Amino acid sequence: MTKVAARLSAIRLYVDAALDAGLTVEASEAQAHYLLHVMRLAAGATVALFNGRDGEWQATVTVPAKRRVQFNVTQQSRPQIATPDLWLAFAPVKRLEFLAEKASELGVSALLPVFTRHTDVKRVNVERLRANATEAAEQCERLTVPMVHEPVSFDAFIAAWPQDRRLFFLDETGEGTPLAAELMAQQKPTPAGFLTGPEGGFAQLELDALRQLPFATPVGVGPRILRAETAALAAVACWQALLGDWTSRPQ
Amino acid sequence: MTKVAARLSAIRLYVDAALDAGLTVEASEAQAHYLLHVMRLAAGATVALFNGRDGEWQATVTVPAKRRVQFNVTQQSRPQIATPDLWLAFAPVKRLEFLAEKASELGVSALLPVFTRHTDVKRVNVERLRANATEAAEQCERLTVPMVHEPVSFDAFIAAWPQDRRLFFLDETGEGTPLAAELMAQQKPTPAGFLTGPEGGFAQLELDALRQLPFATPVGVGPRILRAETAALAAVACWQALLGDWTSRPQ
Numbered sequence: 001m002t003k004v005a006a007r008l009s010a011i012r013l014y015v016d017a018a019l020d021a022g023l024t025v026e027a028s029e030a031q032a033h034y035l036l037h038v039m040r041l042a043a044g045a046t047v048a049l050f051n052g053r054d055g056e057w058q059a060t061v062t063v064p065a066k067r068r069v070q071f072n073v074t075q076q077s078r079p080q081i082a083t084p085d086l087w088l089a090f091a092p093v094k095r096l097e098f099l100a101e102k103a104s105e106l107g108v109s110a111l112l113p114v115f116t117r118h119t120d121v122k123r124v125n126v127e128r129l130r131a132n133a134t135e136a137a138e139q140c141e142r143l144t145v146p147m148v149h150e151p152v153s154f155d156a157f158i159a160a161w162p163q164d165r166r167l168f169f170l171d172e173t174g175e176g177t178p179l180a181a182e183l184m185a186q187q188k189p190t191p192a193g194f195l196t197g198p199e200g201g202f203a204q205l206e207l208d209a210l211r212q213l214p215f216a217t218p219v220g221v222g223p224r225i226l227r228a229e230t231a232a233l234a235a236v237a238c239w240q241a242l243l244g245d246w247t248s249r250p251q
Numbered sequence: 252m253t254k255v256a257a258r259l260s261a262i263r264l265y266v267d268a269a270l271d272a273g274l275t276v277e278a279s280e281a282q283a284h285y286l287l288h289v290m291r292l293a294a295g296a297t298v299a300l301f302n303g304r305d306g307e308w309q310a311t312v313t314v315p316a317k318r319r320v321q322f323n324v325t326q327q328s329r330p331q332i333a334t335p336d337l338w339l340a341f342a343p344v345k346r347l348e349f350l351a352e353k354a355s356e357l358g359v360s361a362l363l364p365v366f367t368r369h370t371d372v373k374r375v376n377v378e379r380l381r382a383n384a385t386e387a388a389e390q391c392e393r394l395t396v397p398m399v400h401e402p403v404s405f406d407a408f409i410a411a412w413p414q415d416r417r418l419f420f421l422d423e424t425g426e427g428t429p430l431a432a433e434l435m436a437q438q439k440p441t442p443a444g445f446l447t448g449p450e451g452g453f454a455q456l457e458l459d460a461l462r463q464l465p466f467a468t469p470v471g472v473g474p475r476i477l478r479a480e481t482a483a484l485a486a487v488a489c490w491q492a493l494l495g496d497w498t499s500r501p502q
Contacts (some may be wrong), residue, residue, distance in 0.1 A: 090370040098349075105481050107473070140475040174500035180492035221488075222358070222497035224391040230356050233481075234488035237472075241489045246473035249425035 011039060012048040012056070012138045014145055019073055027069035035061060035069050038245045052144040055080040076153070081145055083107060084244040087193030089093070089157065090232050092121040099229045101128045104136035104146050106236045107244060112193075113151035118200030124151045124190075131191040142180060146226050154206055158213060168217040168239075169195040173207065176218035178233060183242045192239065196232040262290060263299040263307070263389045267397050270305040270324055278320035286312060286320055299328060303395040306331040331394055335495040336360050338416070340442030341483050343372040350480045351380045355387035355397050357487045358495060363444075364402035369451030375402045387452065405457055409464060413442070418467040420446040420488075421482045424458065427469035432485060434470075434493045442489065446484040 006108045017025045027035065035041045045061045049071060056078040059071035088103050089112035096113075103111060113124045137145040152160070156158060161167055168182065178183075186192070195210075202210070210216045221231050240246045268276045278286065296312045300420060310322035311314040339354050340363035347364075352364060362384060363481070365377045381399045388396040403411070412418055419433065427433075437443070446461075460487045461467045472482050491497045 066309075090401065102481055103473060105477050107475055112315050140477060142475055178492070178498045178500075180497065189337075220500055221499070222491060222495070223499045224356060224393055225392060228356055230353055233484065234357065234492075237485035237488045238492045240473060241429070241485075244433065244473070246471070247429045248474045249427075249429075251472055 010046075010048055011035070011041070012050065013072070013136050015049050015051050015166055017051065019049055019051055019057045019076075021057075021073060021075060023073045023218065025049065025059065025073060027071060029067070032067055032069040035080060036063070036067070049073065050143050055082060056143060056202040078143065081135040081159070083109065083144055084240065085109050086236065086239055086244060087112060087191075088232060089167075089193055089195040090235060091116045091119040091159075091196065091198035091226045092124050092151065093199065093226065094121065095119070095229050096124065096129060097132045099232060100132040100146075100148070101136040102229075102233050103236060104133040104142070105140045107142070107240055108146050108236055109144070110147040110149065110193075112149045112157070112184065114154055114157045114195065115151055116154045116198055116206055117203040119198040120200065121198075126150055145171050154209075158209060158216075161193075161213075163215055165193055165214065165215065167193050167195060167210075168212050168219045168235065169202075169216055170235060171196065171207070171218035171220055172201050172225065172231075174220060176220035179219045179221050179238050180242065182217060183239060186243060190243075192210045192243070194232065194235045194236065194239070195237070196237070199228055260460070261299055262286070262292070263301065263392065265389055266300050266302050266322070267387050268302065270302055270308045271302055272308075272324060272326060274324045276300065276310070276324060278322060279328070280318070282318040283318055285311040287314070287318070293311070298322065300324065301394050304331060307394060309444075315405075326489045330392065331463065334358060334360065334393070334395055335491065336442045337487065337490055337495060338363060338442075339483060339487060340365050340418075340444055340446040342367045342370040342447065342449035342473035343402065343481065344365045345372065345377050346480050347372070347375065347380060348383045350398075350483060351383040352387040353480075354485050355384040355393070356391045356488060357484060359391070359487055360395070360396050360489055361400065361444075363408070365403055365405055365408045365446065367405045367449055367457055368454040370449040372449075377401055403448040405460075408446075409460060409467075412464075414466055415439070416442040416444055417462065417468065418444055418461075419470045419486065420445060420449065420453075420461050420467055421486060422458070422471055423448065423452050423476065423482075425471060427471035430470045430472050430489050431493065433468060434490060437494060441494075445483060445486045445490070447479050450479055456484075483486065 041044045043063045087110040289405040294314045301307045339359045
């Protein structure tokens with residue numbers, strides 16, 4: 001087994017509570033079930049905890065009652081580190097759980113579902129997306145979990161977008177600048193985000209609206225027609241490689 | 252609907268046969284079923300065909316007998332174009348169908364399953380992978396389909412790798428050069444390929460063997476521990492963006 005594989009076998013869990021030496025943290029019902037009945041841990045086992053603020057901590061499992069688990073926080077294993085601030089906004093597609101999982105692994109800081117005019121998917125289970133994103137964060141050794149926003153309409157989305165955050169939208173009409181060229185032309189560190197359209201593409205008036213925005217830039221991902229989720233993940237990967245934290249290595 | 256959405260609604264099919272004006276091509280049984288019973292096409296409908304060699308052609312559907320479909324090839328809609336020569340070798344993971352589909356969309360020219368020492372998946376359904384890759388190629392407007400190779404052992408894989416093709420292997424130990432830096436240092440056009448390990452990582456002796464190879468280069472994709480399929484697709488996306496055909500636009 002490699003060093004990495006050995007690290008992957010440790011159980012890591014995201015918690016809301018503050019983490020510090022000597023604190024006791026209550027596991028959620030789902031976590032208790034997972035630890036006791038899926039992973040079959042017993043009292044005294046060690047897990048790693050993170051909450052997005054206090055770094056990663058080792059904790060000892062206790063089982064104060066049937067179906068209840070507590071964590072006794074012992075020592076910090078990694079300090080909290082700053083992570084790239086990249087948002088991913090997307091017209092909901094059928095494979096949303098996959099998108100949330102992969103975006104979390106790739107280090108996106110926020111996920112924003114946007115109902116565009118040609119979006120076929122009419123409902124987003126935000127709680128489910130949060131669970132997917134959290135589980136992926138636990139497994140990929142992130143110290144944060146992406147914030148998953150409630151879905152909004154396209155018009156509300158562009159009205160609320162922060163003016164100082166660059167919005168790269170995936171322009172399937174072929175009029176966008178090639179992605180890498182556009183990213184390499186950016187000054188870092190600029191807060192940024194991507195927006196991907198639905199399978200049916202952006203409506204013409206949405207494209208017109210985006211092209212008017214001073215903070216929005218059309219980008220292209222080549223000659224093939226990518227599925228929406230593929231385009232989103234490809235764009236995020238390129239951003240991390242060129243402007244994000246892929247210049248650093250696993251700790 | 253955007254221009255792109257309108258194009259996506261056309262049916263595109265991959266065929267083995269030569270394509271030229273006036274030729275008649277027999278549909279496979281699966282294609283006939285798809286056209287007649289899933290898409291409910293009737294004789295006289297138009298589809299697009301490609302075979303990886305002769306560009307894309309318009310063809311008219313005929314139904315010479317129940318459950319049989321033929322294509323009468325009429326005119327070329329796109330000439331064949333050269334596409335980047337990027338191979339993706341991978342230790343088989345559970346989500347192989349997903350990997351084949353996404354790699355095909357992202358423009359990989361060959362898929363090579365490799366049984367490394369820590370690979371848990373013991374069987375690869377090559378025919379199924381070919382079907383996934385072909386279907387994705389049909390939908391993303393490629394003019395080729397990736398070649399899907401039979402699985403081989405790690406040792407056979409490195410013994411057979413062409414010496415003049417750069418092999419970037421995803422090194423989860425953190426000792427690889429950051430991906431973008433390594434790609435930007437490449438001379439183009441160099442034939443290239445990626446190799447990703449299994450969930451358990453490469454065995455130490457595999458890493459040692461890779462590091463000895465003059466044509467192999469370790470690359471890293473940042474501080475998070477990516478699932479094997481995520482790492483593979485992220486790497487391919489970055490290669491296409493920096494060295495591949497993502498500087499060109501949809502036709």
